[in-house]
Amino acid sequence: MSNYSLAFISNEAVIRSYADKIFVEKWLGSFKVASSINSKKLENFKIDLCLIDTSKNFESFGDLEDFCKKPEMKKIIIFHSEKNLDKLKQVLKKQIDRIVFKKLESINNQEFFKNQLSEIIEVFNPNKSKVYMDLERIKTYNPFDLILLGASTGGPEALKHILGALRPKMPPILVVLHMQTEFLERYCERLTKITKLKVKRFIDHEKVIPNSIYIADGSNHMEISKTGSDYFLNKGSDKKVKGHCPSVDVLFKSAAKIKKSNHLAILLTGMGSDGAEGLNSLKNSGALTITQNEETSEVYGMPKAALEIGAAKCVLSLEQITKILSSQEVLF
Numbered sequence: 001m002s003n004y005s006l007a008f009i010s011n012e013a014v015i016r017s018y019a020d021k022i023f024v025e026k027w028l029g030s031f032k033v034a035s036s037i038n039s040k041k042l043e044n045f046k047i048d049l050c051l052i053d054t055s056k057n058f059e060s061f062g063d064l065e066d067f068c069k070k071p072e073m074k075k076i077i078i079f080h081s082e083k084n085l086d087k088l089k090q091v092l093k094k095q096i097d098r099i100v101f102k103k104l105e106s107i108n109n110q111e112f113f114k115n116q117l118s119e120i121i122e123v124f125n126p127n128k129s130k131v132y133m134d135l136e137r138i139k140t141y142n143p144f145d146l147i148l149l150g151a152s153t154g155g156p157e158a159l160k161h162i163l164g165a166l167r168p169k170m171p172p173i174l175v176v177l178h179m180q181t182e183f184l185e186r187y188c189e190r191l192t193k194i195t196k197l198k199v200k201r202f203i204d205h206e207k208v209i210p211n212s213i214y215i216a217d218g219s220n221h222m223e224i225s226k227t228g229s230d231y232f233l234n235k236g237s238d239k240k241v242k243g244h245c246p247s248v249d250v251l252f253k254s255a256a257k258i259k260k261s262n263h264l265a266i267l268l269t270g271m272g273s274d275g276a277e278g279l280n281s282l283k284n285s286g287a288l289t290i291t292q293n294e295e296t297s298e299v300y301g302m303p304k305a306a307l308e309i310g311a312a313k314c315v316l317s318l319e320q321i322t323k324i325l326s327s328q329e330v331l332f
Contacts, residue, residue, distance in 0.1 A: 150248030152270025154298025252278025
């Protein structure tokens with residue numbers, strides 16, 4: 001069930017921070033981490049699995065009773081101290097069939113929750129049948145020949161966040177962004193002010209070189225090919241694909257045809273499904289494929305479409321994507 005949703009509630013800031021980190025890295029459904037059962041973060045958020053930490057200074061057992069009556073919650077796991085179990089059972093006796101009680105058994109709360117949340121993720125992860133690569137394994141990859149990025153709604157800011165953090169020495173970076181032609185030139189100018197890499201608006205056929213960011217012009221599709229050891233960008237047609245020109249799918253699919261190459265492809269925030277099929281083609285060709293997670297996406301359309309067809313080997317937050325790209329280095 002691809003939309004399986006989880007909520008974790010704790011009034012302990014350190015525990016919330018740790019929970020958020022582990023869910024970003026390993027939970028493949030949607031989730032919210034909140035400080036209170038009355039948090040506005042949980043408004044209009046349908047919860048399938050709810051984890052509630054009542055072990056220290058819990059706010060209101062009366063409110064907890066009403067909160068646990070929500071019919072959509074299929075399972076509720078309550079972490080409790082040694083002292084408050086009897087009170088919890090008394091308050092929640094009418095919902096007891098949906099509730100699992102887990103006693104806080106460690107002096108080190110972070111270690112306790114690390115073990116408990118890892119176990120829960122293993123059991124309940126909605127997409128655990130899908131291929132999923134742990135963040136640590138990405139660090140073992142050799143430097144990539146090309147980095148390909150696709151984005152739409154929310155993409156300009158996401159790209160600025162990523163590209164502004166990069167320093168030489170970087171492989172060539174190819175970008176398709178759904179942006180009107182008249183705005184693209186100004187956007188590229190803004191990027192030159194935040195990065196030491198060379199920013200180029202792709203117009204026609206040219207060889208790509210390291211330490212350069214190539215952004216597709218809004219008039220034609222951008223495709224990539226390889227001759228010998230050199231990569232070349234080629235001008236494609238102006239026919240829209242899934243309503244877009246340039247199209248992320250067109251770039252990604254052209255890259256998937258290149259043999260014996262080591263590519264990293266990332267699908268960022270955006271509306272619609274452009275890029276999903278292309279990302280899947282790249283995954284099948286051996287590329288490392290990543291989608292931005294829902295929590296850091298302004299619009300979770302394109303990444304979600306890719307995840308639903310199994311195109312992503314890894315789902316990462318915007319910060320994690322930035323960290324992975326920052327670790328790249330080519331020798332030339």
